[in-house]
Amino acid sequence: MEIGKIPNELLEEIVIRNLHNKREDVLVHAGIGKDCAVIDFGEYGCVLSSDPITGASNNIGSLAIHISCNDIAASGAEPIGVMMTMLLPPSTTEADIENIMEDAGKASKELNVEIVGGHTEITDAVNKIVLITTVVGKQKKSEVLKNSEIVPGDLVAMTKYAGIEGTAIIASDLESKLAGVVSKEHIEEGKAMTKDLSVLKEGLLGGRMGAKYMHDITEGGILGAIWETAVSNDVGVRIFEERIPIKDSTKAIAKAVNIDPLRLISSGSMIVVMEKGDMERYEEKLQSEGIELSVIGEVVDSRITIESDGVEREIESPKSDEIYKVI
Template structure:
């Protein structure tokens, strides 16, 4: 099997088909394109999500906190607590562990989420540090985002730009290989993209306005997220290639390594589906907060299409992320 997330067809066949037991307290069950599970806790719902960090070594404590909080924010919920499991190889030093936790602590303070527990272990089962975080969020049950109101013509938006996380990882992990090919300014721009990895703020703002769907753009990049969104909502989508924002540093790094920026992991960018009216409000409110947001397409009856130079091309299901061709 390829490195990276298991392809969605295999997820359906090997994973989801074997989840037989269902509880009536579960409002949102596991499925493709769903970042979180939602559990009924009376007046409130409990929103939970889990994610690993496997493709980076730089600043992984901060990444671990942010990526899971992003998933909870995609449900419009406020992250409350984080459980953090660290599996580290035998050559890990005390200083390494301390740095991971310092970074995680700073990220959790910034997001006002508490690290409430977890597990830390040195093991020969891994050859580099692997961190898994599980985030617990809280949300009024009446404000749980459902896909029932999605209609043909609803707008598709993304925040920030494509390939944020992947660009930052490559620029930090492979800086020496970039020095003779990219300007110092662009290398620093690329590395700094890691500071914009959180989508919690836009998630909270969009939830307060009213959206029909949100999805944190992670492995598989923008195109992978669009495909997963179509699967989740049970409708088609059409986006325009020229409308998808991509930083110059992302474009140039992807050109150097011959990878597709639209298939590059992009934590830090949120995919949003909202009505015409609410889309305009989202544009207005996010821009007030200096958060870049762009309408890139709309919901259709069927098919998953990206339009480029007037030609429509079917978007294929996500496979192994472009990052793994480089790192």
């Protein structure tokens, strides 16, 4: 099988199909395009999400904290605690572990989330460091996103720009290979994208300002996230390629390593679905916070498409992320 998340068709067929037991106190169940589970805890919902870091070598402590907290934020919830499991190959040094924890500690302080436990193990079952984080958040039950209310005509937007995480990883891990092919300015701008990995602020704002659905843009990039958005909500989505914001550094790095930036992992940006009036107010609020929002399309009755230069084509379900072609 290809490296990366298994295709959504297989996920549905051999994983989700075998989840037979459902409880009434689970408010949001497992499913494609659902970043979190939500469990009924009286006035509040307990919001849960888990993610691994497998595709990066540098800054993985920070990445691990940000990426799992992003899923919680995409539900409009506040992350509270993180459980972190580290599976480390025998070649790992004490300095490696300390660097990971220093990065994770700084990131958790930035996001005001506590690392409350986990597991640390040296094992020959892995040949590189694997971090798995599970984040627990809380949210008033009245504020749980109601994606069942999505209707044709609702706007589809994304925060920041495409390819954030992938650009940061490639620029950092492959800096020596990019030198002389990509300008130093673009490499440095790409590496600096690690500061843009959080969607906590826009997620909490979106949850309070009428978002019907939010989805962290991870493996599969913006096109994968659009496909998952449509399938998760049983609607169609039409987007316009020229409206998708991409930084010049991402374009230059993607061209240098021959990958599609629209299929590149992009933690740090988020899909948001809202009514037009709510979206306008949300955009104004984000602008005041220095966060870019771009309306890239709309909800339609059926089909999942992207239009470019007047030509409309179907968006296919996400396969292995472009990052695995080069990392």
